[in-house]
Amino acid sequence: MPLRSDQFATHGAVMLDNTTVRFALWAPDAHSVEVCLQPDLRLPLQRGADGWFRGRWPATAGSRYRYCIDGELQVPDPASRFQPQGVHGPSQVVDPAAYPWQHRHWQGRPWHQAVIYELHVGLMGGYTQVIEQLPRLVALGVTAIELMPLGQFPGDRNWGYDGVLPFAPQHSYGTPEQLCQLIDQAHGHGLMVLLDVVYNHFGPDGNYLNHYASAFFRPDQHTPWGNAIDFRRRQVRDFFIENALMWLHDYRFDGLRLDAVHAIDDPDFLQLFSQRVRRTVTPGRQVWLVLENEHNQASLLEGAFDGQWNDDGHNALHVLLTGEDDAYYADYSQATVHILARCLSQGFVFQGEVDRNGRPRGEPSVHLPPSAFVLFLQNHDQVGNRAKGERLTRLCPPQALRAATTLLLLSPMIPLLFMGEEWGSEQPFLFFTDHHDALADAVREGRRAEFAGFKAYADAEQRAAIPDPNALASYTDSRPHAPDDPHSPWQAFYQQLLHLRQHHISAQLPGxxxxxxxxxxxxxxxxxxxxxxxxxxxxxxxxxxxxxxxxxxxxxxxxxxxxxxxxxxxxxxxxxxxxxxxxxxxxxxxxx
Structure with missing residues (x-):
């Protein structure tokens, strides 16, 4: 019988039976905590050791609730399973066993077969609209789809990296049941489903933890998003590990991509994370753990994790294709083809060398297999973090892009495609959010200030022309429009290459x-x-x-x-x- 995350859960609302829910909140700064069940029922939780408040009360799947802190502040559950009214609304009890899985015996696919297609669920229209795209992606040669983060974020549109309630799938994409259906249908088509998760920070709007659990954070360490998360604490570690177990067991994702783990300043957490996740995976099931890690820690790829996004390979190819050498591309602007040669033969480019900021970066990686590296020409970061979100179709000759794509899809590294790439989309992919008032102003001005170091945006007037992330047009303009012809030249090209990969290369990658x-x-x-x-x-x-x-x-x-x-x-x-x-x-x- 498949495992469920409530067998491991310490945080959140867990259904004990059809009419009883155990509520648990870690609130070490609070004196009292009540569960406020809608419409107007307030039930006390018992204070226990180490700041925990727990209680068992009558409730059912679909019940909506908040926690009331010290009789005053009402907050959503930080481990909420669904937020039907957004980050500031009530949480909803979810029964993880309710969905009738059709493909319950799916065990996954080997990692060496992976051809990953990264997509943004919102831009594709929600879970049900993604389901409609699955047959096309299978015919193309894709074997795995990777969803950008789903954890509930403020508003209706966001990349997902501003999430504040990581257990709650974003309400504007559909219901938890519809997310299950997407994964179930993908498995029926033979597709793995991976999820991008963010464990290095919380977004700026809708995070109430500082009001009752300030120990979640370290005031002595800072990240680009504020105080660092304190992974020294057992409760904090459990929170994120339980989140991973929820995605893998309740929703049956086939793997996780951990965002920007270089911002997790704890040498033991990632090893512990991998160990605890893998202990829960039943024999025969294939689950894959992938990193984004600027530190190029090859040691993490020696068993704890299966792969890492290889920014080094992307950056070298981007410089060769476009000639751009601003910002981080400066590290790849000299003897670029030698840099690419090192990437193809050894994995990482930076293996301890000093970068442009004078900091040593990376560990030796020549001993790792090529499949430990996920290679890409485009992804959400590399397109969307451009000031105007241009894709490579607008930055380099099409013949050069075809040549680089052939390398991408037929090299032994694991290839990743970004939605729309396969039909040569020229639509931008912009940075977009749905913030308001002072926060919207701060995000817009902060976004424009990021580009002051780029030659094209050195002037304030030029930076003012950078699209406003909060403008609705930044979202709607980013929707990739599929061509009318399903056999367009770009798609036929990708399909041909992926057919060659499947029949001549993939099976020979182990070893x-x-x-x-x-x-x-x-x-x-x-x-x-x-x-x-x-x-x-x-x-x-x-x-x-x-x-x-x-x-x-x-x-x-x-x-x-x-x-x-x-x-x-x-x-x-x-x-x-x-x-x-x-x-x-x-x-x-x-x-x-």
Whole structure:
């Protein structure tokens, strides 16, 4: 029988039976706590050790409630399972066993099969509209969808990283039951479903923890979002681990991507998190844990976590494609093709070297398999954190983008696509929020101030033209509009490449190892990997505008795919990628 998170829960409202709920709130700053059940019933909770208030009271699924702190302040449950009226409204009791799962025997898919499609549920129209897209994504060759964060945020539109109630799926996307249906239908199509979760901060509007549980935070440590979360405390650790268990067991997500863990300043939490999550996973079920981590801690990828978003690879490819060298791209602007070669052969670029700010960054990663790295050309951050949210279709020649996409989809790293990328969308993806009054002003001005270090926005007048995150148009303009033709050239291109990946590469990734990468010109290289069947995967890439000399494999190889201008066997054309699968013991001269 599948596990449920209430078997592990210490926080929140847990249904004990159809008519009884156990309420539990950690409120060490409070003298008294009551459950205020709508419409007007107030029931006391018993104060226990270490700041806990608990009680068992009659309630049913659908009951709405708040906690009343010291007889005055009414707040939502920080572990609320649903907020039908938003972050300031009442919480709702949810029965995690109520949904009738159709594909209850789904066990997941191996990580080496992952082709990830990142999407924003709101922009796609909500859970039910995402369901409508699943057959198209399967036909494209996608094997996993990744949802941007769902934890309840203020207002109706947001990227999701301003969430304040991480257990409550955003009410404007649909109901908890509809979220279950999305995951259930995805499993029926053979798709994994991953979720982006934010455990490094809470958003600025709707977080009441400081009023009754200030110990959740560390006043001696600060993050870009305020005081750091205090992961030294058992109650705080349990809060976030229980959140992960809820998503994995009650909603049956296949994995989690932990946002910006470099902002979690606790050396033990991530290891503990992985251990406790994996202990709850039943034998045979495949669950995947992925990081975003600027610190490039390769040690976390040696068993605790399965993969990390490889910003190094993206940044090098972006510089080669666009020539941009502002801000963090400055670290990748010199000898960029050598940087990309290191990424393809060793994983991380920064493995302890000093960055542009004079800080050492990263750990050696050459021993890790290529599948420990998630590679992408675009994602929500890299598109949306641009001042005007331009996609690569507006920043580089289409031939260059096709060449880079071939590398992305046929290299042994795990590829990630961003919604709309597969049809060459030219719609922007802007930063958008739904804040009001002084907070809206602060977010708008803070957003524009971030770009003062960029040459294109050095002038205040130029920064004033950056779209206002709170304007409705910033949200509506970010909706990717699918082409009328489902067989558009870009989609056919992606589908062809993913078909090749599935039939020639994916099954051979376990045990794959890099054989090195050789720079052959300013924007050209050759990279090689030994696959599990002892064949050699070779990718020759030229992102330059002129042909470069290169001794290429013969067309008689197992896989011989080329994008770009026609080639002879002594040169690689401009904006070209040649992908070859060479049988074992191929004569060495093809590597010259």
């Amino acid at each position: 794959c190892r890099a054989l090195g990468a050789k720079v052959i010109a300013d924007k050209a290289l050759t990279a090689r990997w030994r696959l599990a069947n002892s064949c050699e995967l070779r990718i020759d890439l030229n992102l330059g505008t002129t042909a470069v000399p290169c001794r290429l494999p013969e067309a008689s190889t197992h896989l011989y795919y080329c994008t770009g201008e026609p080639l002879d066997h002594n040169q690689l054309g401009p904006y070209s990628t040649l992908v070859s699968l060479l049988p074992p013991h191929t004569p060495e001269h093809v590597h010259d």
